[in-house]
Amino acid sequence: MTYSIVIVDDHLLIAKAVAAIVEGFRDFEVLYEAENGQVLTERFKQPRHVPDIVLLDITMPVMDGFETAAWLKEHHPGVLVMALSVQDDEDALIRMIKHGARGYLHKNVHPTELEKALYTLVNKGMYFPEWATSKVFRTLAEERAEAPATPRLSDREIEFLQFAATELTYREIGEKMFCSPRTVESYRDSLFEKLGLKTRVGLVMYAVKSGLVKL
Incomplete structure (x- = not known):
């Protein structure tokens, strides 16, 4: 199966360079590049321009990566968003996750890590390198510390958490x-309330940290 990718970056040379690298991967193809989120939303008006994955820069004029990720989360939740940025600070990482990003990579990564990230993204629904995962876990721990004690999870809620860590949609789950x-959705909402979380990524990170699933 070939997965389609759109690269959103206001730096043309970088976008073209990333596109050339991705085209060298066996199971991925680049549909087009867009210079910002607004251009992307216009292209998405035609179904044939909606990809499987969006590689998304964060700092862009007109409509930045945070706004674009939030728009994709609301209007095209099935599209997998991978942030590809020069920023590696914790605030940018957490904000992108809360806006729906399923992965986060620094722009200086080796092409082999990018390829690994893309395969992991389509097969498991998310990919975060070790440095990003540690920051997410720390933030998750802080959120849980502020939340009430975690109630016991039912067998069905645990089963849902395990499926949530895959690429399956809620309907497929x-x-x-x-x-x-x-x-x-009731299992999801119940877990959000019990665990003091707000996103599917947060649920998956909780499941990984708790040993319920392995990425």
Whole structure:
């Protein structure tokens, strides 16, 4: 299977360089490049321009990476967003995750790590390098420290957490669990409340840290 990618970066040379690298990967192809989020939203008006993955810069004029990730999360939640940025500070990382990013890479990574990240992203639904994961865990720990004591999770909630760590949509998770999408959403919302979390990425990170799933 070939996965389609769109690169969003206001630096043309960087976008072209990343596109050339990605085109060298066996199972990935670049549909096009866009110089900012606003251009991307215009292209998305045509279904054939909607990719499987968006490699997204953070600092851009007109519509930056945070705004673009939030727009994609709301309007195209099935598109996997990988932040590709010169920023590696904790605030940018956490903000991108909260806006729906499923991965985060520094622009100076070796092409082999980019390829590994893309394969992990499409197969497991998320990819964060070790430095990013440690920062997310620290933030997650701080959020949990401020939240009430964690209640005991039911077997069905644990089962949902394990499926949530895959690339499956909520509807597909419902099919695996033999329940309706509405019931799946109730498991998600219950876990959000119990664990003091707000995003699917947060749930997955909790599941990994708790040993319920392994990435």
